[in-house]
Amino acid sequence: MNTSLELGSVFGAVVSQKPSRGICQRGTPMTIQCHVDSQVTTMFWYRQLPGQSMTLIATANQGSEATYEKGFAKDKFPISRPNLTFSTLNVSDMSPEDSGIYFCSAGDTVLGTDQRSEQEP
Ligand SMILES: *[C@@H]1O[C@H](CO)[C@@H](O)[C@H](O)[C@H]1NC(C)=O
Numbered sequence: 001m002n003t004s005l006e007l008g009s010v011f012g013a014v015v016s017q018k019p020s021r022g023i024c025q026r027g028t029p030m031t032i033q034c035h036v037d038s039q040v041t042t043m044f045w046y047r048q049l050p051g052q053s054m055t056l057i058a059t060a061n062q063g064s065e066a067t068y069e070k071g072f073a074k075d076k077f078p079i080s081r082p083n084l085t086f087s088t089l090n091v092s093d094m095s096p097e098d099s100g101i102y103f104c105s106a107g108d109t110v111l112g113t114d115q116r117s118e119q120e121p
């Protein structure tokens with residue numbers, strides 16, 4: 001897989017994320033912000049743990065609650081989606097098992113796109 005995870009281009013939209021790298025203390029929350037340079041209905045949050053494939057955490061549509069995949073709880077991964085260009089993912093109560101790569105991607109359900117092909121079973 002391509003490793004340029006902090007900067008993705010989807011439908012010509014540039015997705016940027018910050019921080020691109022972070023070190024967290026055990027038990028503290030981590031916040032990742034994702035900004036898209038155009039308006040998108042749907043944003044996806046993924047993580048990839050060492051040695052594992054990319055896993056979808058949740059799908060965040062603007063104006064409604066994020067939809068979580070099995071194994072991911074809202075309490076642990078609160079997501080905000082205040083507008084069409086922005087989303088944040090929090091990872092609460094960080095533990096060593098949470099170390100990995102977190103990233104977001106953008107899509108537009110209006111276009112009928114399905115980007116959820118890389119989930120873990
Ligand atoms: C994420 O964490 C930040 C900082 O702790 C907090 O201000 C924000 O409200 C949290 N967001 C969500 C969606 O819980």
Ligand SMILES: *[C@@H]1O[C@H](CO)[C@@H](O)[C@H](O)[C@H]1NC(C)=O
Nearest residue numbers: 081082083084085086087088
């Ligand atoms: C979207 O929300 C974020 C966080 O509240 C804010 O910083 C940003 O300016 C907003 N963007 C638009 C286009 O309203």
